[in-house]
Amino acid sequence: MKIAYLVGDGMGDYPVEVLGSRTPLQAADAPNMRRIAAAGQLRMVQTAPDSLPPGSDVCNLALMGYNAAENYTGRAAIEAAGMGLDLAPDDVAFRCNLVTVTDDVMIDHASDHITTAEAHQIIEALAAELADDAIRFAPGVSYRHLLIWQNGPSDCTTEPPHEILERRIDSHLPSGPGAEAVRDLMARSRAILEAHPVNRARIAAGKRPASQIWLWGQGKAMQLASYRELYGLSGSMITAVDLLRGLAVLAGLEVIDVEGATGWIDTNYEGKAAAALDALKRNDFVYVHVEAPDECGHRGDAALKTQAISEFDARIVGPIWRGLEAMGEPYRLILTMDHRTPVSLRGHSREPVPMAVLDGPVGAVTAERAFDETVNDGQAQCFVFDWVRELLRG
Numbered sequence: 418m419k420i421a422y423l424v425g426d427g428m429g430d431y432p433v434e435v436l437g438s439r440t441p442l443q444a445a446d447a448p449n450m451r452r453i454a455a456a457g458q459l460r461m462v463q464t465a466p467d468s469l470p471p472g473s474d475v476c477n478l479a480l481m482g483y484n485a486a487e488n489y490t491g492r493a494a495i496e497a498a499g500m501g502l503d504l505a506p507d508d509v510a511f512r513c514n515l516v517t518v519t520d521d522v523m524i525d526h527a528s529d530h531i532t533t534a535e536a537h538q539i540i541e542a543l544a545a546e547l548a549d550d551a552i553r554f555a556p557g558v559s560y561r562h563l564l565i566w567q568n569g570p571s572d573c574t575t576e577p578p579h580e581i582l583e584r585r586i587d588s589h590l591p592s593g594p595g596a597e598a599v600r601d602l603m604a605r606s607r608a609i610l611e612a613h614p615v616n617r618a619r620i621a622a623g624k625r626p627a628s629q630i631w632l633w634g635q636g637k638a639m640q641l642a643s644y645r646e647l648y649g650l651s652g653s654m655i656t657a658v659d660l661l662r663g664l665a666v667l668a669g670l671e672v673i674d675v676e677g678a679t680g681w682i683d684t685n686y687e688g689k690a691a692a693a694l695d696a697l698k699r700n701d702f703v704y705v706h707v708e709a710p711d712e713c714g715h716r717g718d719a720a721l722k723t724q725a726i727s728e729f730d731a732r733i734v735g736p737i738w739r740g741l742e743a744m745g746e747p748y749r750l751i752l753t754m755d756h757r758t759p760v761s762l763r764g765h766s767r768e769p770v771p772m773a774v775l776d777g778p779v780g781a782v783t784a785e786r787a788f789d790e791t792v793n794d795g796q797a798q799c800f801v802f803d804w805v806r807e808l809l810r811g
């Protein structure tokens with residue numbers, strides 16, 4: 418059986434006034450998702466264990482069938498695996514965002530989606546001043562980078578910058594054991610970046626500068642049992658973001674690069690759908706992750722989030738479903754999201770999310786059923802990794 422797992426990051430939400438008190442999932446033009454919900458099984462699932470915050474790392478780990486409460490060390494450790502970095506046992510990886518902080522308020526966790534080329538010039542300047550025998554920088558994509566710190570303070574408490582948008586940073590700075598050194602690096606980055614030519618050019622062009630680094634999500638190297646060991650499955654991951662690449666590497670899935678996959682609303686949807694169907698010719702399993710709805714939620718833009726969900730339905734879910742039907746083989750299509758990113762919060766929330774599972778081929782489906790936050794009155798029927806383990810065992 419072929420298994421296609423389609424995840425729209427952060428699609429869940431609350432009713433939004435400008436959408437006529439509907440959620441973006443309800444307001445979206447999403448006939449494919451509603452038909453899959455009608456023809457398949459539909460449940461509300463809990464994706465974040467009580468002991469961990471509902472980050473994309475924890476929630477995608479659970480969607481993939483792992484008990485995050487047992488396996489999780491830190492987001493940056495997952496991203497390090499995705500970037501092909503080998504962490505030594507005493508290395509602590511920190512996520513190093515380039516952020517925009519103005520008058521001590523977190524304005525933008527993404528520095529206006531700074532380009533990778535600009536970001537690498539900035540990381541180079543930071544490394545020249547801040548790196549030493551114990552600290553090194555690993556440049557990533559756009560605003561997302563890593564700082565690897567030998568014997569770094571793994572036990573301090575850090576907060577994701579996308580969870581504190583529009584708030585003063587004072588009460589959200591790293592705290593606890595060793596936090597002073599982390600805060601010190603962040604403070605020193607401000608002075609280095611203030612006069613950087615890349616930032617001067619961005620400000621002149623009306624774009625937000627990368628005013629400092631924000632360190633968070635730290636953890637030591639992480640290990641997972643592979644899909645082959647657990648389920649006898651070979652498979653692949655299609656995503657634009659390092660976090661999901663990392664989860665794929667740790668789970669023993671092949672990462673397929675799709676040209677033009679951006680993690681934003683302008684991503685190459687057709688390329689991702691085609692790559693997924695192509696991968697299923699060779700393998701049993703494919704996980705297709707689309708980041709855009711989450712990013713729109715963090716922007717607080719309900720209309721854009723609704724559009725991102727409509728695009729996901731029309732250009733990812735529809736073509737992959739039709740492709741599976743056309744293959745003429747038994748398939749299982751799993752459709753869900755990792756968590757809610759309510760536009761009113763501009764951050765994640767831990768309420769359950771809908772998940773639909775369709776075993777095909779089923780032929781033409783015209784009936785529709787709501788695929789939204791009201792499934793089962795919004796109450797979780799299971800913790801997602803329990804159900805996923807059943808589904809992947811076939």
Ligand SMILES: [Zn+2]
Pocket residue numbers: 426427472473474476711755756
């Ligand atoms: Zn997410």
